[in-house]
Amino acid sequence: MTIKRSHVRTSNQRFNKYLAPFCILLIALSLILFLALKSSPHSTSNTLSKNGAASISTSDASNNLPEVPRFAYFITGTIGDGARLHRLLRAVYHPRNYYLLHLDLEASDAERVDLAKNFKEVKNVMVVGKANLVTSKGPTMVACMLHAIALLLKQGKDWNWFINLSASDYPLMPQDDILHIFSYLPRDLNFLEHTTNIGWKEFQRARPIIIDPGLYHSKKSGVFWAKEKRSMPSSFKLFMGSSWVVLTRPFLEFCIWGWDNLPRTLVMYYTNFLSSSEGYFHTVICNHKDFQNTTVNHDMHYIKWDNPPKQFPVNLTIEHFSDMVESGAPFGHSFAKDDPVLDKIDDELLGMGRSGEGQRRIVNGKTDAIKPSGSSKRLEKLVSDLLSSENFRSKQCK
Numbered sequence: 001m002t003i004k005r006s007h008v009r010t011s012n013q014r015f016n017k018y019l020a021p022f023c024i025l026l027i028a029l030s031l032i033l034f035l036a037l038k039s040s041p042h043s044t045s046n047t048l049s050k051n052g053a054a055s056i057s058t059s060d061a062s063n064n065l066p067e068v069p070r071f072a073y074f075i076t077g078t079i080g081d082g083a084r085l086h087r088l089l090r091a092v093y094h095p096r097n098y099y100l101l102h103l104d105l106e107a108s109d110a111e112r113v114d115l116a117k118n119f120k121e122v123k124n125v126m127v128v129g130k131a132n133l134v135t136s137k138g139p140t141m142v143a144c145m146l147h148a149i150a151l152l153l154k155q156g157k158d159w160n161w162f163i164n165l166s167a168s169d170y171p172l173m174p175q176d177d178i179l180h181i182f183s184y185l186p187r188d189l190n191f192l193e194h195t196t197n198i199g200w201k202e203f204q205r206a207r208p209i210i211i212d213p214g215l216y217h218s219k220k221s222g223v224f225w226a227k228e229k230r231s232m233p234s235s236f237k238l239f240m241g242s243s244w245v246v247l248t249r250p251f252l253e254f255c256i257w258g259w260d261n262l263p264r265t266l267v268m269y270y271t272n273f274l275s276s277s278e279g280y281f282h283t284v285i286c287n288h289k290d291f292q293n294t295t296v297n298h299d300m301h302y303i304k305w306d307n308p309p310k311q312f313p314v315n316l317t318i319e320h321f322s323d324m325v326e327s328g329a330p331f332g333h334s335f336a337k338d339d340p341v342l343d344k345i346d347d348e349l350l351g352m353g354r355s356g357e358g359q360r361r362i363v364n365g366k367t368d369a370i371k372p373s374g375s376s377k378r379l380e381k382l383v384s385d386l387l388s389s390e391n392f393r394s395k396q397c398k
């Protein structure tokens with residue numbers, strides 16, 4: 001598989017019609033700053049082959065470059081994360097995409113307003129005004145994510161993939177490169193790391209029953225455990241993995257609109273499950289025949305764990321820079337606030353070394369042309385490996 005041609009587009013697919021503005025109720029803080037955007041219809045020509053490896057076809061015979069996709073980003077943080085979210089947004093901004101920012105209930109309304117102020121003029125960025133309480137490891141995390149997906153499905157009519165980021169994530173390549181490589185991918189591929197071989201997690205996660213008071217109280221507290229344990233499920237198979245996901249619109253419509261009862265049943269099951277965000281989508285996708293063949297077993301992040309792994313991954317620093325780059329992953333996790341490696345990434349990988357450049361792009365970013373850089377080769381290699389015949393089918397829902 002090769003992806004040869006450079007992919008520079010001009011504005012023929014720009015958001016060409018702004019519908020009337022939704023609420024600019026900054027004061028009421030319901031849902032701020034968003035316009036429903038409409039664009040010309042998309043033709044997605046790539047499909048996933050039923051057996052064998054997925055292929056990325058880049059036939060030079062026709063002069064039609066593949067349609068450039070759109071991403072819907074959900075970026076979350078908590079109290080004090082406003083500046084980090086702003087920095088992260090600058091680094092992942094592209095006029096083609098949609099962005100939904102969420103500061104959880106721990107953060108003050110003032111912080112939320114402060115964050116929203118930066119994007120007053122920007123049509124494709126919105127901030128959740130009615131924030132959710134999110135308990136670490138509790139099901140409120142999945143609830144918050146489903147809420148975000150529902151908002152993005154409603155407000156952005158034409159995105160292809162949903163991407164989940166936190167305040168401690170950062171991109172390792174420009175959006176143009178990610179959009180470029182994804183434009184060659186079948187639109188039904190879901191990227192999530194998963195396995196059914198859950199080992200110790202059977203006793204630490206699947207058998208205990210937890211309750212998250214965040215579901216019915218408005219102050220944050222930890223989850224608590226019931227005395228009883230439950231047995232392993234027998235009407236579906238449990239899958240677990242990383243909670244970072246890149247999921248397709250059709251799969252998420254299936255999860256939210258629920259014409260099959262599986263996604264709903266599993267929301268209820270996972271209500272009492274510790275760290276449900278590491279298993280909910282994985283279990284839904286692998287237990288449904290229409291979607292299990294669409295999984296790619298990778299979370300698109302570079303994450304480094306201690307050996308043996310501690311509770312949290314290693315904070316990435318300059319020392320990890322070359323490993324991060326070599327991984328070909330589009331994102332890294334986790335970075336400490338304002339770690340010097342972020343400046344190096346801005347400079348050397350994102351091409352936004354000059355101060356203020358990121359914000360200028362947001363404010364002036366009128367065109368949705370994409371100009372990939374050398375970074376796209378690294379992602380191309382990663383994706384080719386993942387979709388190769390030895391990796392792709394053999395790692396699906398196993």
Ligand SMILES: *[C@@H]1O[C@H](CO)[C@@H](O)[C@H](O)[C@H]1NC(C)=O
Nearest residue numbers: 076141145164165166243277
């Ligand atoms: C999505 O991102 C949030 C924010 O960091 C994270 O806590 C959560 O576990 C992620 N995944 C899911 C499935 O909610």
Ligand SMILES: *[C@@H]1O[C@H](CO)[C@@H](O)[C@H](O)[C@H]1NC(C)=O
Nearest residue numbers: 050051052289290292293393
């Ligand atoms: C999924 O793949 C498996 C094995 O490759 C195949 O047997 C099955 O029919 C496929 N399912 C669908 C819905 O395409």
Ligand SMILES: *[C@@H]1O[C@H](CO)[C@@H](O)[C@H](O)[C@H]1NC(C)=O
Nearest residue numbers: 310312313314315335336337
């Ligand atoms: C990573 O950095 C944060 C500060 O941003 C710190 O609170 C946390 O303990 C660090 N994590 C590790 C695993 O060192």
